[in-house]
Amino acid sequence: MAAKIYRKKYPSKQKSNSISKWVIRFFVFVFIFFVLLGIYKFRDGFLYYLGFKTDKYSHELSADERKLADIRIYEVLHKHDNKAIGFDVSEYQSEIDWEQTYHIDESFELSFVFIRATAGKNKTDKRFKENWEASKKRQLIRGAYHYYRPNENSIEQAENFIKNVKLEKGDLPPVLDIEKLPRKQSIDSLKVGLRRWLKKVEKHYKVKPIIYSGESYYTDFLREEFSEYPLWIANYNFWRNDLESDWQFWQFTEKAQITGVQGMVDLNIFNGDKNKLLLKCMR
Structure with missing residues (x-):
């Protein structure tokens, strides 16, 4: 077996x-x-x-979102209560009651405002003139900015801004707002256009313009070649509490509420007090 x-x-x-x-x-x-x-x-x-x-945050906040936004705003402002605080507006805020725009939460004084003047080669902000004049009467330190369109001629865009913005003693330097990536040109071509805008505007106003952009956008595409220009950086990171040393302005939220302004508003902190901010103004 x-x-x-x-x-x-x-x-x-x-x-x-x-x-x-x-x-x-x-x-x-x-x-x-x-x-x-x-x-x-x-x-x-x-x-x-x-x-x-372009509006960054268009829908209304829920009660919980509003509470979180207010807590965040208060904490940042409280930490920087020795610095100048301001906001920025455009036609999207509709008519503004400038006589009400004195404080945030009745505790933090508003010292400056950036106002959109132009966009691209031919657009003028519908409320720029009234906002520009009213903010001066309100005795805010004011600045004008241009929304840059990458696929339009840079010199024509600079001429559009110069034609519409008459800066005076005590105003902030002109601002170039660059947020979009080009669709019809390379990044190198974009940089050439930005440089042309900056040079033409600087030659006209006799002052170096400020560059406004998101932190990631600036770091990825602009830092290497445009580091000599003053910076206004947008960063809404919930966990960030401080400005970088090379930021003149920090736009830290787009969800603020200001008495006299409809809807939500961008808030900004200057890297210094009001007296230091005045030294940055046109002379």
Whole structure:
């Protein structure tokens, strides 16, 4: 009688491979879930960085969102209560009651305002003239900015700004607002256009313009070649509490509420007190 041969049984290779595939699929699913969650949570930041939104934050806040925004704003302002605080407006804020724009939460004085003057080669902000004159009567330190359109001629854009903005003694230097990536040109061509705008405007007003941009945009595309220009940086990171040393202005929120202004407003902190800010003004 032949002896029985016993063989040790191992799990089938097919079954093992099947388990491995399910494990991989599970982790891929979890990864995709958190990526999508992050994109949704920070969707406004992503869209702002990519230049797809011009109003940055258009919908109304829920009660919880409003509470969080107010807590954040108060904490930042309280930490920088020795610095000058200001805001920026455009036609999107509609008519402003400038005589009401004195404080945030009745505790923090508003000292300056940036007002959109022009955009591209031919647009003038519909409320620039009235905002420009009213802010002077209100005795705010005022500044004018140009919204740069990458796919339009830079010299024509500079001429549009110069034609519409008459800076006076005590006004802040002109501002170039660059937020969008070009669709019809390279980044190098964009930089050439920005340089031309800056040079022409500087030659006209006899002062170096300020560059406004998001921190990521500036770091990725502009820092190396435009570091000699004063900076106004937008960064809404909930966890950031301080300005970098090379930032003249920090736009730290787009969700502020100011008496006299409809809807939500951008708030800015100058890297110094009001007396230091006055030294930066036109002479």
